[in-house]
Amino acid sequence: MSEYDYQQLDEVIHSRIRLAVMSILAGVESAEFTYLRDRTGATDGNLGAHLRKLEEARYVAVEKRFEDRKPVTRYSLTDRGREAFRRYVDRLESMISGNEKGVEP
């Protein structure tokens, strides 16, 4: 497999909003919907759709609960999501740094 084979990049992660969400969640235990929205700059509807796609892939788990009597929705990476993100970043870095600079035949 060439390090430039585009299909090596997980297309579930490789969308700008989903990549931003996965990057945030990789660094925290969990995050609220509003926090994700504010940090990514996505609209509610757009973010919701991308979060559903991450849930469907079982990369992200969602928990709804009450905090101070207010409903709060928290998202976190699953083990599967954490592993997929790690693999994605490895392959991405391999692609953008390249291993064969200057040897194009």
Add this chain to the structure above:
Amino acid sequence: MSEYDYQQLDEVIHSRIRLAVMSILAGVESAEFTYLRDRTGATDGNLGAHLRKLEEARYVAVEKRFEDRKPVTRYSLTDRGREAFRRYVDRLESMISGNEKGVEP
């Protein structure tokens, strides 16, 4: 601007095939269409469409010439494309590594 703002990532570059092409071209003076196709694993039609988008953004220049009496199409990054790729990689790395791990409020 948050480092997780998804719109900071150049959407012209951030498609898997275009990112693979830009990554290859960043490391060489120029590359033939067939070389790009073989390394990225894209089909002719798909690669052609993505290359046109990169040309339209003036990130990639195309040169058609004859080599050994055979027509050859070579692609290279423009200065503008090289600069856009450098900026894209900086922002991508800032996003995936994060600067605020563990401080989600």
